[in-house]
Amino acid sequence: MKLVSLALDSVDSLHSGCTTHFSILLLKSLAGRVRLADLPLLVRLNPGVPWKTRGNGAVVLRLLYDGELGELLDVAYNLALEYSGGKRDVGVVIYKGEPWGVERLRWIYIRALTSIVTLDVATSTLDKLGGLHAGGRGVIGATASLAALGPGDDFTFELLAYRDPSLWGSERCVDRLKALHIESMLPPCTFYNVDVLTGEFISSPGGSDPVLAGFRGNCLTQLFEYSKVLCEKPHFWALFRTNQHTDAHLVELDELAPYNTGYVEAVVDGEPEVVEGSHVVVRASAKLGDVDLVFYRETGPLNRVARMLMPGDRVRALGSLRPYKPRGVSVIAVEKLWVLEVARRIVEVNPRCPRCSARLKSAGLGKGFKCEKCGYEASGLSKIRVEMGRRLTPGVYVTSRLKHLTAPPGRRRLEGLKPPLNLDVGDVLFSEAHPEPPRALRDLELSMGEPGLHSLSTI
Ligand SMILES: [Zn+2]
Known part of the structure; x- marks a missing residue:
């Protein structure tokens, strides 16, 4: 065929x-x-x-x-x-x-x-x-x-459960405690099914969507474990292979045009500014010009990391260009941030009093220092440079609710699946409430070698 x-x-x-x-x-x-x-x-x-x-x-x-x-x-x-x-x-x-x-x-x-x-x-x-x-x-x-997910491309899986049309729009029945339990039992090869920070179940969309739940991961057969969290019987299930959570869009931006997505490498120029709505804006200079990196409040941990940036920090920022320039330069809404290098934070402080060791006060421009405690006056002393520690460390930072394409930090790349395969339609569609992975999928997973575990420490 x-x-x-x-x-x-x-x-x-x-x-x-x-x-x-x-x-x-x-x-x-x-x-x-x-x-x-x-x-x-x-x-x-x-x-x-x-x-x-x-x-x-x-x-x-x-x-x-x-x-x-x-x-x-x-x-x-x-x-x-x-x-x-x-x-x-x-x-x-x-x-x-x-x-x-x-x-x-x-x-x-x-x-x-x-x-x-x-x-x-x-x-x-x-x-x-x-x-x-x-x-x-x-x-x-x-x-x-058409040309996505070729033999050399990274990929993940999503097992999707769809609702009986008579239930569309009604509330979904999900056992959230069971979801937490299953999440904690599975090896680290699934992701984005439970919010790791809040424990919240995030595999179900809301409203009238025909999707009951979608379970995502690097591993294939283990995703079927999640079927136990549903107390509503799905109309049917389907297993997809996908470019979700692979950073497929991690391509260096070649133009700062509205709606483009990709990354820039940039050096932070200004102090982070918290604007109305608790969003954070950071001015940075990139190869293509100055940009405002914006970290929306909804990005959670990423918004908090942005507040710790300071001039001189070197970053790679992945995100999408917004269509407006409120401060005169292009705006990138950041969804993932690599802190490549943190600048040293040096502050200048007044020296201590040689007589009583209290901190000296400046006696005015060019007039040296004097001690408010004992009255000592010193003209030959100068300010001392002190290096302060940085709370921010180099690393990869993401939002707690990942966008579809964003790879979780520590996720291992998947390779080794060589289409064309030869599968029956029944190998990827299931109608049971709690389906078992069919033989063909087990064989497929074996043929891919090691399950795609990722490193727990960096999640
Ligand atoms: Zn003194």
């Missing part, structure tokens, strides 16, 4: 639905006619883009398929329109071959992670390469995600 990538984006409506949910319904409907060359791929793109759908995530199904490509496009597009209530934004793209090896598609992927890709660029590229497309703005994300 031939390798065919079917990519989807913006298949949702304002009130409910999401592209991942739709992709699995589509996969179910194709089950008898395809096999899978990979797990369903969940591809997150530039978090700085303002007109993204929630989370800016596209899905790629890498199919082994022998049928007609135009027919596959029609089936997927018509179902997508039906699912989203006729939304014109939906995007469906089909490409035959190995898209990760096509330079132009790789370029669009990196560009869509870090900047903005126009619909024009996406469709003209597909036309040139023989790819098929249908729909509106979603074609951008779908095209961009």
Whole structure:
């Protein structure tokens, strides 16, 4: 069978639905006619883009398929329109071959992670390469995600549980104590399921989202343990491979343009300023020019670290450019900070009195010092330079609520999965309340070698 990538984006409506949910319904409907060359791929793109759908995530199904490509496009597009209530934004793209090896598609992927890709660029590229497309703005994300998660790319897993449509909008039943228990029992290969600072369960979205919960980690079969925290029976489960939490967007910024995402290396120029709302702004000079690094209150620990920065500190800041310049320079909303080098903090203090050892007072400019305690006057003494300790130490700092793409500090890179695989649709979709990982996934995990443990000390 031939390798065919079917990519989807913006298949949702304002009130409910999401592209991942739709992709699995589509996969179910194709089950008898395809096999899978990979797990369903969940591809997150530039978090700085303002007109993204929630989370800016596209899905790629890498199919082994022998049928007609135009027919596959029609089936997927018509179902997508039906699912989203006729939304014109939906995007469906089909490409035959190995898209990760096509330079132009790789370029669009990196560009869509870090900047903005126009619909024009996406469709003209597909036309040139023989790819098929249908729909509106979603074609951008779908095209961009085609070349993601190639054999050399880092990745993680997410096991997603979806709700029965009759329950959409109602409160989710999650056993939070059990979640804490399971979190504490699992090896350090899962992340972002429980807030490590507050103990809060963060795997469930709110509101009318069809997602019941999504469990994330480097390890694969162990994620299934989390199914025990749900007291609501999912409609079905699906296992995705994803670029989430891999720092895929950690690319050096080449332009300080609004909505671009990436990192700058910079030297702190000014004292941190706490502005209204408890946000912190730090002026820094980078290769591309002066920037204001902003650490929003919501970034929690990162906001607190920013308050400890001082002039001369050398940092790498990962984040997205904001569209405004309230203080005349570009603003980067920081989501991850590497403190590369802390400046020495030297303060000058008055010397002590040689007679009674009280701290001397200045007698006025150029007039030396005098002792207020014993009246001693000294003209030949000068200020003493003292090095103060810094509370801030070099290291990596993140928010407590990681953005989708941000890697937790200490996470180990995953490699060793070599598509095309040959999986049954039933190997990645489950309908039980508490599914067991199927044989094919256990074999897959074994073939990847060591489970992706990360170092506990740095989390
Ligand atoms: Zn004295």
